[in-house]
Amino acid sequence: MKLYEYEAKEIFQKYGLTIPKGKIVESAEDASRFASQIGGPVVIKPQVLTKKRGKAGAIRFAFNPEEAFRKSQSLLGMTLNQEQISTLLVEERIEIDREFYVGMTIDYSLLKPVAITSPFGGVDIEEVAQEMPAMVKKVRFLISKGLTDQNLEEQVSIFKSTEQTLMKDITKKLYQIFRDYDAEMVEINPLALTKHGKAVVLDAFLNVDDDSLFRHSDLVKPRGMSQDEFDFEQLLKEKKWKYIEMDPDGEIGILSSGAGITMAILDLIKMRGGRPANFLDTAQMDAEGIYNAFSLFSENTKLKVLLVNIFAGLNRCDDLAMGIKRYLQEHRLSMPLVVRMIGYREEEGKKILNEINVVPIRSLEESVEKVIQIAKGVA
Amino acid sequence: MSIIAKSSTCVLIQGITGNAARLHTKNMLEYGTRIVAGVRPGGGGGDVHGVPVYDSVAQAVAKHPMIDTTILFVPPKGTKAAALEALNAGIKTVVMVAEHVPLHDNLAILEEAEKLGAITIGPNTPGLISPPERTKLGFVPSQYFIPGPIGVASRSGTLTYEIVSRLTLNGIGQTTCIGVGGDPIVGTPFPKILQLFEKDTETKAVLLIGEIGGTSEEEAAEMVKDRKITKPVFSYLVGRTAPEGKRVGHAGALIEGNRGTIESKLTCFREAGVPVAETTADVIRIAKEILKS
Numbered sequence: 001m002k003l004y005e006y007e008a009k010e011i012f013q014k015y016g017l018t019i020p021k022g023k024i025v026e027s028a029e030d031a032s033r034f035a036s037q038i039g040g041p042v043v044i045k046p047q048v049l050t051k052k053r054g055k056a057g058a059i060r061f062a063f064n065p066e067e068a069f070r071k072s073q074s075l076l077g078m079t080l081n082q083e084q085i086s087t088l089l090v091e092e093r094i095e096i097d098r099e100f101y102v103g104m105t106i107d108y109s110l111l112k113p114v115a116i117t118s119p120f121g122g123v124d125i126e127e128v129a130q131e132m133p134a135m136v137k138k139v140r141f142l143i144s145k146g147l148t149d150q151n152l153e154e155q156v157s158i159f160k161s162t163e164q165t166l167m168k169d170i171t172k173k174l175y176q177i178f179r180d181y182d183a184e185m186v187e188i189n190p191l192a193l194t195k196h197g198k199a200v201v202l203d204a205f206l207n208v209d210d211d212s213l214f215r216h217s218d219l220v221k222p223r224g225m226s227q228d229e230f231d232f233e234q235l236l237k238e239k240k241w242k243y244i245e246m247d248p249d250g251e252i253g254i255l256s257s258g259a260g261i262t263m264a265i266l267d268l269i270k271m272r273g274g275r276p277a278n279f280l281d282t283a284q285m286d287a288e289g290i291y292n293a294f295s296l297f298s299e300n301t302k303l304k305v306l307l308v309n310i311f312a313g314l315n316r317c318d319d320l321a322m323g324i325k326r327y328l329q330e331h332r333l334s335m336p337l338v339v340r341m342i343g344y345r346e347e348e349g350k351k352i353l354n355e356i357n358v359v360p361i362r363s364l365e366e367s368v369e370k371v372i373q374i375a376k377g378v379a
Numbered sequence: 380m381s382i383i384a385k386s387s388t389c390v391l392i393q394g395i396t397g398n399a400a401r402l403h404t405k406n407m408l409e410y411g412t413r414i415v416a417g418v419r420p421g422g423g424g425g426d427v428h429g430v431p432v433y434d435s436v437a438q439a440v441a442k443h444p445m446i447d448t449t450i451l452f453v454p455p456k457g458t459k460a461a462a463l464e465a466l467n468a469g470i471k472t473v474v475m476v477a478e479h480v481p482l483h484d485n486l487a488i489l490e491e492a493e494k495l496g497a498i499t500i501g502p503n504t505p506g507l508i509s510p511p512e513r514t515k516l517g518f519v520p521s522q523y524f525i526p527g528p529i530g531v532a533s534r535s536g537t538l539t540y541e542i543v544s545r546l547t548l549n550g551i552g553q554t555t556c557i558g559v560g561g562d563p564i565v566g567t568p569f570p571k572i573l574q575l576f577e578k579d580t581e582t583k584a585v586l587l588i589g590e591i592g593g594t595s596e597e598e599a600a601e602m603v604k605d606r607k608i609t610k611p612v613f614s615y616l617v618g619r620t621a622p623e624g625k626r627v628g629h630a631g632a633l634i635e636g637n638r639g640t641i642e643s644k645l646t647c648f649r650e651a652g653v654p655v656a657e658t659t660a661d662v663i664r665i666a667k668e669i670l671k672s
Binding site: 103105106107108109111112113114116125126129136138142143144179182184209210211212214215240256257258259260261263264266267268269270271283311313342343344364365 | 455456478479480481482483484486487489490491519520522523533534535536537538539540541544561563564568588590591593594598617618619620621632633634635638657658659660
């Protein structure tokens with residue numbers, strides 16, 4: 001779960017890191033009021049989960065309350081990477097002398113956590129890593145031992161000796177956050193060093209491992225969504241299903257279980273010139289799940305066809321066929337349906353589907369061919 | 380011969396009294412797996428399908444010193460504690476089926492296993508099956524597997540069944556099929572599995588069923604390129620057209636760079652001379668060609 005900048009900053013502050021004086025606002029009036037409280041230049045930052053705010057020009061500076069009002073007004077309601085801006089973080093503007101980078105994540109290749117620091121932080125950190133790899137220090141460590149003093153020494157070795165104590169302290173604090181919050185990634189970029197030698201967290205990022213949320217009940221709260229969307233999200237969350245909208249102009253919906261086979265189906269469809277719209281990956285399918293899933297797809301009126309892939313290994317074809325039958329008896333599906341079905345109790349499942357005039361296909365390739373024909377209007 | 384799961388493998392089931400564990404203990408026993416004990420923390424005594432149940436791993440191992448492998452039918456929250464208990468009781472192979480084990484727990488398990496010279500499989504795996512040995516560890520549906528010369532390692536459960544059932548239909552059997560686990564962190568990624576298959580005399584060729592993300596495919600390709608693996612390796616890769624994962628923050632990019640993408644994996648395999656199937660049907664064609672030569 002990605003946290004908003006202001007949420008991450010609140011946590012960082014609890015761990016003794018310095019953040020700029022700031023306030024969360026939802027209106028231009030409040031933004032200008034806070035700017036006058038600050039009595040100097042402010043930075044206005046939309047609270048969205050995309051990181052491209054800076055490059056998209058969505059971080060604005062204002063020198064007085066009037067300007068803060070105007071700039072906040074233009075930001076509110078804007079859309080950034082499909083996210084509607086409804087909340088702004090207004091902060092005092094910090095006089096920056098230098099910008100550092102501090103982050104921690106997991107090296108999935110070496111299967112170890114890694115701490116990363118650089119004296120050249122900011123939006124171009126990736127280019128720095130490309131062009132001056134020696135200026136980005138990566139230290140792998142053991143989760144059972146934590147960041148040892150030796151790790152820390154190595155970590156800060158690329159900083160000036162006068163900055164090393166400070167950087168050690170900050171890296172240590174960030175490590176504590178990394179561990180306490182089961183972070184997949186935690187980052188300060190940039191960490192601003194002021195002329196007075198103070199380190200201030202200008203931007204904060206914290207991505208908490210979704211699978212650890214049972215340990216972080218304080219973080220799990222409903223976010224500003226309409227009631228409908230919330231229920232839908234809730235269902236996906238409870239079932240741990242993955243629903244992805246791929247292409248707003250797509251024509252084919254896909255219901256399948258397992259990420260691997262779902263990706264294989266997407267590949268097959270696209271290679272044959274089809275356009276998948278969305279897919280739902282139910283980790284394990286059962287009759288009730290298939291019933292619920294159907295209702296999700298029927299709401300999408302743009303879909304021209306729905307492909308259901310059933311490969312019953314642990315579950316049963318007849319059981320899943322019952323789920324389909326129940327849905328189709330109670331509702332009208334707004335699009336044609338193609339069912340690929342193979343596996344345990346296949347014959348029984350086929351009989352059930354035949355009762356509702358659905359003829360399942362055994363071959364995956366044939367079922368893909370069929371949905372493409374339907375989508376193109378040739379079947 | 381096969382790898383990891385053998386007829387001599389002596390198995391413990393942790394969490395044996397749960398519903399899924401009961402069902403799959405029965406399935407495994409019927410297939411031929413040698414299960415000698417089960418554990419239910421604080422609730423020992425009695426049996427499940429004739430398998431005696433103990434309070435703790437230490438007790439089970441004391442009674443059955445030949446136990447060398449454990450399968451964790453334990454919820455994700457309890458996986459770390461159960462895995463550490465097994466490792467510290469001296470068990471050398473730990474299969475973790477649970478999905479959604481926290482990342483940091485996963486790292487801790489891996490470190491402990493490495494320290495003790497043990498291997499872990501998963502988490503988020505259906506387990507593994509060795510048809511020539513009539514042994515399966517986990518819940519792989521055995522009806523799709525037959526003995527033969529191909530070693531299979533896969534990152535995805537359902538896709539494995541899809542592909543292997545076709546191999547089987549075409550009379551191409553398997554030495555061992557292993558689900559390495561769908562998580563970004565698994566105990567036995569492709570490079571480790573390749574080394575095991577390389578040593579197995581019965582395995583003539585290895586199929587890697589991979590997907591986008593992570594760098595396991597790239598590392599496997601490098602081993603083939605460096606001739607550390609001399610057996611024929613072929614692959615099926617999915618996710619060619621998957622929407623790109625929206626990564627936020629720079630730390631990931633700083634570590635992986637461009638590795639993990641489909642282009643990176645295809646390039647590495649091509650440079651290593653590893654044929655990559657484009658479609659499911661392609662897998663069979665390549666397998667037949669390799670076995671002919």
